[in-house]
Amino acid sequence: MDGFEEVMRRYSDMVYRLAFARTGNSHDAEDVTQEVFFGYVRAKKTFNDEEHRKAWLIRATVNASVNTVKSAWKRHSGGELSENEGKKDENLSRIETRSAVYSAVRSLSEKYRVVVHLFYYEDMTAAQIGKVMKLNENTVKSRLKRARDALREKLKGVGFDV
Amino acid sequence: MFRELYKEDNGLIAPEPSFIEELAEKMKREAAAAENAAFEPRRRVFPKAPLAAAAVLAVAGVFAVPIISIGGGGKMSDSASDGGGKMSDSALDGGKMSDFALDGENADYDNALSTQQVLDESGWSGADYGLNAYLPDDFSIGAFRYHDGEYKTNYIILPGGYTERFVEKTRYAEMTAHTPGGASGRYAELDTGGEIKELRLYGDGSITLRLSAQSDGYLFEGGHEARELYAELTDLAGAVYD
Known part of the structure; x- marks a missing residue:
């Protein structure tokens, strides 16, 4: 699968959802998605297989998201929302009105959100997450445990376990 | 059950189709530009005289x-x-x-x-x-x-207001760092409290950064720390995306 259109068709939702999980809004998620695919085209990497390609895209999304969320630009612009950011986020509205689960995950700090997303949505193991995020496997497990503890607390009374 | 619900919720998160269409168009142009660039020398020079x-x-x-x-x-x-x-x-x-x-x-x-x-x-x-x-x-x-x-x-110098952002962009880079005192080591992670004093992008694609630490210093693999150092990145794109 070499054509970028096919790569986009297959992975744009994955990249966007991970970006959304990290940034928490559609505007930044779009920025991240664009940055990732631009990077993909420029990198002209050769991948061993689809798993390799997927891992690369996840890694790129994790990095890009970090940069978007933490960038000095964001910090220095201090709460001034752009026109797009000021609009109601439809993705967010759609999901938060129906789901205590997503809201609970969203309330976690960023470093927990991403491991939760990769573990529960992408079905990655702690070892795989550690590899793409360049974290020790035990660090991932520790983050997952803390995230689960926090989610249990937040979802207490909703009627299901994490 | 949590997994199923979380997956179900994420199924509702999707990029706007118009965004994807626009992005695909941009990608086409980017791919074409990248293709053309492959036939041009990396280092651009001034024209005649x-x-x-x-x-x-x-x-x-x-x-x-x-x-x-x-x-x-x-x-x-x-x-x-x-x-x-x-x-x-x-x-x-x-x-x-x-x-x-x-x-x-x-x-x-x-x-x-x-x-x-x-x-x-x-x-x-x-x-x-x-x-x-x-x-x-x-x-x-x-x-x-x-x-x-x-x-x-x-070389290209980044203005001060953007240096922190650049550190964020490169913090995962593996780079060889040299202190003025002569110590060197592979960089583990850049401290975002640091300041880039100078950044140079060279025509062959290599980059050097001159950094100074404002707070915690920099941690090298091998335990070296320095308040100021030079870092050489040879593949920034790889640093960001790999």
Whole structure:
């Protein structure tokens, strides 16, 4: 699968959802998605297989998201929302009105959100997450445990376990 | 159950179809540009009559040439420093690029050339490095180097307001770092509290950063720490995306 259109068709939702999980809004998620695919085209990497390609895209999304969320630009612009950011986020509205689960995950700090997303949505193991995020496997497990503890607390009374 | 619900919820998160369509179009253009770039040399040079070009830039008096290093036996025309241009003495010593490449004190940041003026002449752009996603609009070219009869843009300086952002972009990079004291080691992670004093993007795609730590210092693999160091990145795109 070499054509970028096919790569986009297959992975744009994955990249966007991970970006959304990290940034928490559609505007930044779009920025991240664009940055990732631009990077993909420029990198002209050769991948061993689809798993390799997927891992690369996840890694790129994790990095890009970090940069978007933490960038000095964001910090220095201090709460001034752009026109797009000021609009109601439809993705967010759609999901938060129906789901205590997503809201609970969203309330976690960023470093927990991403491991939760990769573990529960992408079905990655702690070892795989550690590899793409360049974290020790035990660090991932520790983050997952803390995230689960926090989610249990937040979802207490909703009627299901994490 | 949590997994199923979380997956179900994420199924509701999706990019706007129009965004994907626009992105696909941009990707097409980007791919075409990348394809074309593959047939062009990485290092762009000034067009014919480089001395004249520099003279025009300097005589314009709008800005000054901060540093010009003459290598390869080249000689600088007096006219290049007329018209308000300011020339560093050290730049005229016929020395090698390394004479000042690691000497940020000699860089004349206040008089760095404006981006557009230089890019128009040099044909350089951040896209040559795959950096335009995060090079600010107002970065500036720091110096020229005259070598083998051609002017080459030497390095690009990022303005202070963006240095922290750049650190974020490169914090996962593996790079070789050197302290003024001579210690070196593979960089584990950049401290975001640090400040980039100087950043140079060279025509061959290599990059050097001159950094100083503001708070915690920098942690090298091997346990070295330094308050100031130089870091050499050889593949920034890889640093960001790999």
